[in-house]
Amino acid sequence: MRYSALKILREGLTGNKGWKPVWREPDPKPEYDIVIIGGGGHGLATAYYLAREFGMRNIAVLEKGWIGSGNIGRNTTIIRSNYMLPGNEPFYEMSLKLWEGLEQDFNYNAMVSQRSILNLFHSDAQRDAFVRRANAMFLAGADAELATTDQLRAELPFLDYDNARFPIKGGLFQRRGGTVRHDAVAWGYARGADARGVDIIQNCEVTGFDIENGKCRGVQTNRGAIRARKVAVCVAGSSGRVMAQAGMRLPIESHVLQAFVTEGLKPVLPGVITFGAGHFYVSQSDKGGLVFGGDIDGYNSYAQRGNLPVVEDVAEGGMAIMPMIGRARLLRSWGGIMDMSMDGSPFIDKTDIDGLYFNGGWCYGGFKATPASGMCYAHLLARDTPHPVATQMRLDRFKRGNLIDEKGQGNQPNLH
Amino acid sequence: MIINHPLLGPRDAAEFVYLGDAALIERPDWQASDAAEAFHEYGYLRDNPAGKHAELWYHEQGDRSWLVVTRDTVTHEITSVEMARDVARARGRSK
Numbered sequence: 001m002r003y004s005a006l007k008i009l010r011e012g013l014t015g016n017k018g019w020k021p022v023w024r025e026p027d028p029k030p031e032y033d034i035v036i037i038g039g040g041g042h043g044l045a046t047a048y049y050l051a052r053e054f055g056m057r058n059i060a061v062l063e064k065g066w067i068g069s070g071n072i073g074r075n076t077t078i079i080r081s082n083y084m085l086p087g088n089e090p091f092y093e094m095s096l097k098l099w100e101g102l103e104q105d106f107n108y109n110a111m112v113s114q115r116s117i118l119n120l121f122h123s124d125a126q127r128d129a130f131v132r133r134a135n136a137m138f139l140a141g142a143d144a145e146l147a148t149t150d151q152l153r154a155e156l157p158f159l160d161y162d163n164a165r166f167p168i169k170g171g172l173f174q175r176r177g178g179t180v181r182h183d184a185v186a187w188g189y190a191r192g193a194d195a196r197g198v199d200i201i202q203n204c205e206v207t208g209f210d211i212e213n214g215k216c217r218g219v220q221t222n223r224g225a226i227r228a229r230k231v232a233v234c235v236a237g238s239s240g241r242v243m244a245q246a247g248m249r250l251p252i253e254s255h256v257l258q259a260f261v262t263e264g265l266k267p268v269l270p271g272v273i274t275f276g277a278g279h280f281y282v283s284q285s286d287k288g289g290l291v292f293g294g295d296i297d298g299y300n301s302y303a304q305r306g307n308l309p310v311v312e313d314v315a316e317g318g319m320a321i322m323p324m325i326g327r328a329r330l331l332r333s334w335g336g337i338m339d340m341s342m343d344g345s346p347f348i349d350k351t352d353i354d355g356l357y358f359n360g361g362w363c364y365g366g367f368k369a370t371p372a373s374g375m376c377y378a379h380l381l382a383r384d385t386p387h388p389v390a391t392q393m394r395l396d397r398f399k400r401g402n403l404i405d406e407k408g409q410g411n412q413p414n415l416h
Numbered sequence: 417m418i419i420n421h422p423l424l425g426p427r428d429a430a431e432f433v434y435l436g437d438a439a440l441i442e443r444p445d446w447q448a449s450d451a452a453e454a455f456h457e458y459g460y461l462r463d464n465p466a467g468k469h470a471e472l473w474y475h476e477q478g479d480r481s482w483l484v485v486t487r488d489t490v491t492h493e494i495t496s497v498e499m500a501r502d503v504a505r506a507r508g509r510s511k
Contacts, residue, residue, distance in 0.1 A: 238466075239464075240462070240463070240464030240465070240466070241464075241465075241466050244463075244464075244465070249457070249461040249462060249463060249464075250461065250462065250464065251460040251461055251462070252462065252464060253436065253462050253464050254464055254466075254489070298434050299471070299487075300436070300437075300464065300469055300471065301489050301492065302466040302489045302490045303490055303491060303492055307429070309428075309429070309430040342459075398456060398459070399456045399460075411459050411460055412435075412436075413436070414434060414436075
């Protein structure tokens with residue numbers, strides 16, 4: 001079933017009775033070429049690109065809950081490629097390019113909205129750092145634009161430019177950044193993978209790995225054993241838990257990140273805005289709610305809820321750049337679990353166990369990476385060599401001293 | 417979260433800074449033949465359990481003591497709080 005304006009018109013005139021579920025609910029087969037653990041955005045994208053780019057069909061995606069129940073449905077929906085380091089920036093720029101063509105590619109409305117992202121800066125030193133970042137972005141083919149306070153005042157009159165402690169000195173725009181309807185990303189990839197023969201198996205929890213003589217030959221699940229030539233773990237947030245079943249320790253801690261949404265308001269924010277002197281980012285959803293967040297709580301957690309000190313900190317960040325936000329009432333807040341890695345950057349790599357692959361460590365930047373993560377993981381699974389833009393995202397990079405540490409914080413996950 | 421400090425009584429967790437797994441007390445021997453491997457594991461690899469987790473908290477806005485807090489990472493329930501000094505000495509870390 002393809003979606004088109006004509007189809008909507010026809011269904012509208014015939015009582016909308018022709019819509020069907022967009023993916024099947026198959027029972028697991030005893031054996032697959034590739035079993036992907038985790039039916040989140042990255043896992044589904046991996047299955048989709050394996051089928052579409054690499055012609056593989058005999059694939060299962062195992063999901064413990066239901067499609068869209070994890071971090072793909074709990075994030076703040078921002079896409080951007082304003083990174084700096086060579087190990088990261090080409091990857092995120094490829095991701096942004098994939099976002100730009102995504103809806104046509106999988107024929108599903110993901111509401112990709114390139115409404116721009118603006119990183120504010122508050123000092124001369126920070127401006128210099130952002131200029132450097134912008135130049136690094138240009139090197140990877142991304143767009144960047146430095147804005148003066150006069151330009152910003154014209155475009156965003158509601159910001160607190162003359163804040164006594166953190167005056168706004170300008171900002172770095174990435175006009176191609178923006179937001180995407182996050183659930184639709186999962187649904188679109190699931191539909192696209194399913195249509196190409198991938199089995200999406202929900203309510204199927206992996207309870208163990210079948211590892212014989214250093215080779216992974218399949219998984220044990222609550223719906224029976226499934227054999228596989230390759231097992232691809234893709235469960236960011238729960239990576240520690242799942243990989244412990246394979247006896248592996250990871251350079252990752254699980255942390256909780258909170259997000260917030262206000263009541264619906266008239267259109268006020270043209271794009272995504274981030275605070276440069278604290279940690280606060282905000283955008284406005286198409287329903288009108290201000291969607292915002294800030295720092296992680298900062299301690300290991302697998303609870304999908306946080307504590308009040310961070311709520312206060314986020315609210316203070318919002319008030320510091322955008323005092324009008326104080327008039328809005330908070331509607332909801334929630335928490336999601338992040339794989340916080342030791343240098344703030346992710347992993348797409350083989351493990352020491354033959355046939356077992358790992359994708360995780362996305363910190364709180366996994367959503368924007370979804371298409372490129374899927375593409376690069378599919379490349380690794382199909383060809384056993386890393387995709388050219390993901391060559392540095394290796395599990396052993398700490399041993400080799402090749403960290404990808406954008407912020408230069410060192411091995412302290414709660415500071416990334 | 418409230419951390420029941422062994423010396424000061426119940427204190428708001430916001431007064432503390434979190435470091436991480438209390439296994440960081442067990443610093444490897446830098447003169448051992450496998451020191452490079454041991455320090456890689458010590459510095460970068462974590463157990464990251466879902467459940468009981470012994471971890472180091474620093475009372476920065478208090479008496480500046482290090483504590484070993486045993487906390488459930490699924491419920492955030494704190495079951496024991498000890499002075500890190502006592503834990504380290506019990507393990508023979510300090511003379």
